Amino acid sequence: MRVGVVGAGFSGTAVAVHLLAGLPAGSRVDLFERDARCGRGLAYGTSCPSHWLNVPAGGLALDPQQPEGFVLWLQQRFPGFAGGDFVPRMLLGQYLADELAAAEAAGRSRGVSLQRHRCEVLDLERDDEGYRVCGPGAPATTLDRLVLATGHLPPRPPVWPGADWQQPGFVADPGAAGWLDTVEREAELLVLGSGLSAVDVVLALQDRGHRGAITLLSRRGQWPQAHRDLADRPDPGASPAPLPDWSGLNRVRPMMRTLRQAAAEAAARGCDWRDVMARLRPEIPAAWQRLGERERRQFLRHVQPWWDSHRHRVAPGIAARLAALRASGLLHSAAGRLRQTEHRADGRIELLWDARGGGPARMTVDRVINCTGTSTDLRGGGSPLLARLHAKGWLQADPLGLGLQIDADLSVPGQAGLFYIGPMLKARDWEAIAIPELRVHALRLAGALAGAVPAVTPTRSSPAACC
Ligand SMILES: Cc1cc2nc3c(=O)[nH]c(=O)nc-3n(C[C@H](O)[C@H](O)[C@H](O)COP(=O)(O)OP(=O)(O)OC[C@H]3O[C@@H](n4cnc5c(N)ncnc54)[C@H](O)[C@@H]3O)c2cc1C
Structure with a gap:
């Protein structure tokens, strides 16, 4: 089996690591990355020491089955760090690169190889044999399965009458x-x-x-x-924060009302709204999928600024x-x-x-x-590959510009053997752009590709770290 992965940020790296561990002997993983380094992507390629992870290190291992992985890696290099610490993002990038190198060595020893290609993939071709990637320096290789892990699109600059972002200043x-x-x-x-x-x-x-x-x-x-200091976080033995009952709700207003009620109840019980948000997080994809387009627009218009400032701390x-x-x-x-x-x-x-x-x-x-943030809207450009696949009718864009229409097993609808993982899953799940969700998707996708688990599995993530 030959599997191609386009993009080696968190998502592509995590998929490649699991494939190297799970594919049968004789298989090969081809990893295509336009940048010089694998494992960094947009978030973890920063060299600024003040760019910290926005969750404690304990919640950020690559493999959800080994949740201590990143903390153990940190402690081998910086003995003072603990799972509750916030650390610079560049350290996570180094950890991901090390995980890939370790998986590459382990895969080689059991007959599964990794080929890294430094090239920007600009288009895909498909015939009865499989997929081929096109772009300067791309190898003439046929792939049985292909995973798009191309990540974030550059920000779409706001517009106003006469706006010209090319001007000096x-x-x-x-x-x-x-x-x-x-x-x-x-x-x-x-x-x-x-x-x-x-x-x-x-x-x-x-x-x-x-x-x-x-x-x-x-x-x-x-x-x-802000997140709370370690000392202010709830005792793990304490009773959990209330979970807003969103079962069956398909409108934004009652969802927000129950969320506010749960936050007030949490405060009365000595925990706070952060604990409520953490408990709610695994429920969000199902709730988002119940909202029709009109309700989603309502959310984006009226709730999103509040949501983002409370969720992305x-x-x-x-x-x-x-x-x-x-x-x-x-x-x-x-x-x-x-x-x-x-x-x-x-x-x-x-x-x-x-x-x-x-x-x-x-x-x-x-x-x-x-600084309006990265985009998931194909209409704004930023990815020649996705634009090309969209123009060919291979990819369907979300009508609200939140990403791509992707099936439950992460396959691209109508394109056998083509898969997507990354922030464009926001269209389907809303809560889809951070490591706790992406690492679960990566494990399941690689498992399905290796034939270890059924292709269609639920998309619920494990509860997020309470912080
Ligand atoms: C600034 C920032 C900080 C974040 N901090 C946190 C955090 O603290 N905790 C957390 O849980 N989540 C965080 N996230 C969210 C999350 O971790 C990212 O969304 C995640 O890194 C997504 O990874 P990705 O691989 O899907 O995308 P990306 O990181 O965008 O990586 C995509 C990769 O694909 C490559 N690529 C793209 N197109 C092509 C092509 N055509 N050919 C070849 N290569 C290509 C790119 O060069 C890039 O390396 C953060 C996100 C951002 C943007």
Whole structure:
């Protein structure tokens, strides 16, 4: 059996590791990655030491069957670390690369090989023999099965009348190389978005000694909530937080009402809303699948800013740094929408924006940086491969731009032998972009490909770490 995996971020690496352990002798895994390093992907390829994981290390092993894996790896190198610690993201990238190397060696010893190809896959071809990948430097190899693990799309910059992200002073993709080094230390900055991407940018700027004011502008002006310190987390023996009863609910409003009630009950019992969110997490894919398109739109419009700030939290140490920056007057948040921008003769950028609940307001800055987060919307471009497969009718995009339409066994509908794993599962599950879910998908997909478990398995993840 020959299995191809396109993309070696967390998802592709996890699938490859399990395939190397599970495929029969004589099989081969071909891993295609456009970047030089495997195991990093967008999230774990950062070299900024202030970019921390947003959950404790104990919840982040590659293999859900060996949940201590990452902590053991850390402790071999940094004996002081424990499962409740938050650590820099780059360490997880190194751990994933090491896991792949170990799986490669173990696979070789039992007759399963890994071929790494550094190339960007731009298209796929298929005939009776199987799939072939196309792109500069791609090998002429026929694959029996192919897994797309191409990950995140670059952010879609917001639009307003006259918006032009190519102009000097505008940064459309903060993940692009080099722009940080061109920002003057005293520059006043407008960051669009106030989620984890914005936090990454603020911390990277602070590490470089930035002294200019930074304003985060977002729909509601909400900061990401913080995780609790280890000392404040509930005793594992304590009674669990209440679980909102979403069984049978197919509308957003009653779901949110029961969630608020459960949070209030949790507070009365000495735990808090974080415990409720953690218990709810495995239920979310099924609940999301019960919502029709209209209800999903309601959620995106009215609930998502609140949801994201409570669900995607920052480590306590990062929250403390942000609080100190705010107290110093260098970091502000504003709620509203950008309406117009204009370059002044002195090179600065004049902004007209509508404050939420207020009138038009003005601001003058040196740079505008788009931190609205990665995209799952194929219409925004960013992946020549996915765009090509979509144009050929092989991939179906979600009507709300949340990703791809993918079957329960992660197969691409109508394309025998083609599978997808990664953040584009958000369209199907909503809760699909983080390691606790992706690692379960990776294990099941690799198991199905190796013939070890039935192809169709439930998509529920294990309960998320309570933190
Ligand atoms: C900044 C950030 C921080 C996060 N922090 C956490 C966290 O703390 N905890 C947590 O649980 N989750 C976190 N997540 C979420 C989660 O871990 C990521 O969503 C996960 O890494 C997704 O991995 P992926 O492999 O699917 O995608 P990606 O990481 O995007 O990797 C995709 C890979 O495919 C390659 N690729 C793409 N197209 C091609 C092509 N055509 N040919 C060849 N190669 C290609 C890319 O170069 C890349 O290496 C974070 C996400 C982000 C973006």
